[in-house]
Amino acid sequence: MTTMLTDFWYPVAHSADVVAAGEALPRRLLGHDLAVFRPARGAAARVLGAFCPHRGAHLGHGRVVDGCVECPYHGWRFDGAGRCTAVPGEARPARAQAPAFPTRESQGLVWTCVGDVARAPAPPLLPALDDRSLRAFDVEMVVESGFDWWVENIIDVSHVRFVHGQSYGEASYAGKFSVERSADGLGFRARARLAQDMNLVARLLHGWAPARSTMEVTLEHHMPGITVFDSDQGGGRRQVLAFLCTPEDATHTRMFAYVLRNYLKWVPGGDAIGRLFAARIFREDLALARTVLAPSYLDAPQPLVSVAADEPTLEFQRLLRLWRERQGQNQSQTEGRSHGLARAER
Numbered sequence: 384m385t386t387m388l389t390d391f392w393y394p395v396a397h398s399a400d401v402v403a404a405g406e407a408l409p410r411r412l413l414g415h416d417l418a419v420f421r422p423a424r425g426a427a428a429r430v431l432g433a434f435c436p437h438r439g440a441h442l443g444h445g446r447v448v449d450g451c452v453e454c455p456y457h458g459w460r461f462d463g464a465g466r467c468t469a470v471p472g473e474a475r476p477a478r479a480q481a482p483a484f485p486t487r488e489s490q491g492l493v494w495t496c497v498g499d500v501a502r503a504p505a506p507p508l509l510p511a512l513d514d515r516s517l518r519a520f521d522v523e524m525v526v527e528s529g530f531d532w533w534v535e536n537i538i539d540v541s542h543v544r545f546v547h548g549q550s551y552g553e554a555s556y557a558g559k560f561s562v563e564r565s566a567d568g569l570g571f572r573a574r575a576r577l578a579q580d581m582n583l584v585a586r587l588l589h590g591w592a593p594a595r596s597t598m599e600v601t602l603e604h605h606m607p608g609i610t611v612f613d614s615d616q617g618g619g620r621r622q623v624l625a626f627l628c629t630p631e632d633a634t635h636t637r638m639f640a641y642v643l644r645n646y647l648k649w650v651p652g653g654d655a656i657g658r659l660f661a662a663r664i665f666r667e668d669l670a671l672a673r674t675v676l677a678p679s680y681l682d683a684p685q686p687l688v689s690v691a692a693d694e695p696t697l698e699f700q701r702l703l704r705l706w707r708e709r710q711g712q713n714q715s716q717t718e719g720r721s722h723g724l725a726r727a728e729r
């Protein structure tokens with residue numbers, strides 16, 4: 384269902400949502416339940432395994448008290464390294480410890496890695512997110528869709544005219560991308576000149592775009608789940624769509640989506656209307672996701688046939704396969720080493 388690529392950093396929360404005086408945040412990454420919290424104002428966010436070693440309550444539903452996350456069940460406290468620091472009315476059991484995962488904060492997001500962090504490439508910096516000439520709104524949501532399918536759906540532009548035809552316009556976004564691979568296998572870039580045919584609502588939301596136009600689009604994908612569309616929509620209008628996807632488990636994906644533009648920057652309510660429009664688009668994708676018969680293309684139950692418009696998605700599949708194989712090789716090397724060690728110790 385989902386390619387569980389563990390040796391990567393993934394965003395799990397907006398930094399602004401991880402506040403020192405307040406609640407921890409429950410999150411999931413690759414099947415691991417996590418508690419995200421900030422020990423003190425200005426301190427780095429921390430990520431612990433959420434399973435409380437006392438009775439298995441979820442630490443992500445606890446409060447932050449004195450720099451620790453406090454379990455919501457019996458109040459045991461755990462610091463940012465996962466050490467139990469207090470048990471109400473009793474001595475601390477020496478073995479009480481929650482796993483702590485590495486954490487970094489970048490571009491307003493908290494990132495963590497539940498695999499081999501020494502192998503994990505640094506998360507990419509997305510210049511558009513720091514570009515002061517662009518106005519942004521964001522949408523964070525958990526979708527009931529496997530990661531592979533959801534990311535591929537984002538990369539797949541040829542579905543827009545069909546699935547989102549009612550929202551955008553019947554013949555929106557027709558065109559083909561030419562793909563440039565990156566040598567390190569960490570992503571690809573694709574460019575296209577797309578014909579764009581928008582209905583009235585879409586035209587208004589794109590700064591009164593013409594009903595019919597062409598736009599230059601650059602798609603950049605960073606493995607595993609970050610896709611950025613940078614489009615020159617003509618007339619000096621630039622729009623950037625950035626999607627950062629995190630595999631929660633085999634059937635759920637958390638998505639941080641940003642819509643940035645240099646038009647409609649000061650229209651009252653513009654962001655709110657844009658958010659509603661984006662939510663409608665995602666609902667259209669989700670309705671489709673619930674019915675697909677190949678929720679992961681790498682393990683599709685029958686052979687799939689592709690055409691030229693599928694080039695970017697085929698490249699994404701190639702990279703998923705590549706990193707899945709690399710991860711498998713790394714794991715068998717590690718297992719081989721630990722077997723060798725066990726033999727040597729006997």
Ligand code: FES
Binds near residue numbers: 436437438454
């Ligand atoms: S389950 Fe966490 S303190 Fe008891």
Ligand SMILES: [Fe+2]
Binds near residue numbers: 536542543546547668
């Ligand atoms: Fe879509």
